[in-house]
Each structure stands twice: as structure tokens, then as C-alpha cells.
Amino acid sequence: MLKTIAEFKRAGRVEAINTLIPYAGLVGLEAFTDEDGLVAVLRFRETNIGNPVLRAVHGGVVGALLEHAAILHLLAETDVQVVPKIINLSVDYLRSCRAADTFARGRVIRQGRRVANVRVEAWQDTPERPVAAAHAHFLLIDEGAATS
Structure with a gap:
């Protein structure tokens, strides 16, 4: 059974890393790969509504999607093997x-x-009409330091 980020990456199952992150299931975050690479998805759930009058998703949940997508992308597209720590x-x-x-x-x-x-x-x-955008900085953790 695959259990670590490195094992998922070696198996070409980067989207499966999503299952290792507990809050992903709670708010409905998923991931898949298309011809342009990794895509994170926030599946609609009534519990994620922040403004019931507008029927708009809570800004904190949108922020979580952006952070989650950044982490998954960093893990998918680089040699990073340990979930990076958010700086800002x-x-x-x-x-x-x-x-x-x-x-x-x-x-x-x-x-x-x-x-x-x-x-x-x-x-x-459509990607040409974004609802939100983010810049994130992450502290990259040395795999050896993370296991010691």
C-alpha cells in the first residue's frame, strides 16, 4: 500500500497526495491531472457557503483551495518530498x-x-475569469531533517 509522498510521486499518482491531507476531505478538496498538469478542485458543498444571501463560498475556504493547490503543485512539479511549511x-x-x-x-x-x-x-x-488568485511562499524542508 502506498503511504508516502515519495511513493505516490514514484508511482505517478501525484493527485493521490491529496488523500494524505486531512482537511482536504473535510471541505471537499480533490485533485486530478490534465494535459496542462495538476488541477486542484473544491467540490461544492453547502457547508462551504459563507454568504447565504449571495450563495457564495466562504473566502476562507477559497483561500484554503489556493494554499492547497500551491502545495500540491509544488510537490508535483519539483523534487520536494516533504509537505512544505507555509510562510505567507x-x-x-x-x-x-x-x-x-x-x-x-x-x-x-x-x-x-x-x-x-x-x-x-x-x-x-473558465481560467480566463479567475475568482481568486494568490501568491504563496513556502519553507522547503529537507527530507533528512524531517525524519530525524
């Missing part, structure tokens, strides 16, 4: 996130030895 996350809320599935894709802007910078955009209908 700056979110731009661009339009109301309606009561529907929301998708997000990340891009590594810069990766150093200890810090990585990732840009993420989230959308519902």
Missing part, C-alpha cells in the same frame, strides 16, 4: 465564488534551496 499567503479575491465547483492551478515562480514562491489562480467557468 496573499490572496486577491477577484469576484464572487458562486455555489459551484471551483478549480485552481499553480505555477512555481521561483524555487531556491529553502524557499519557494508559487502563484495560483482559481476559477469556476
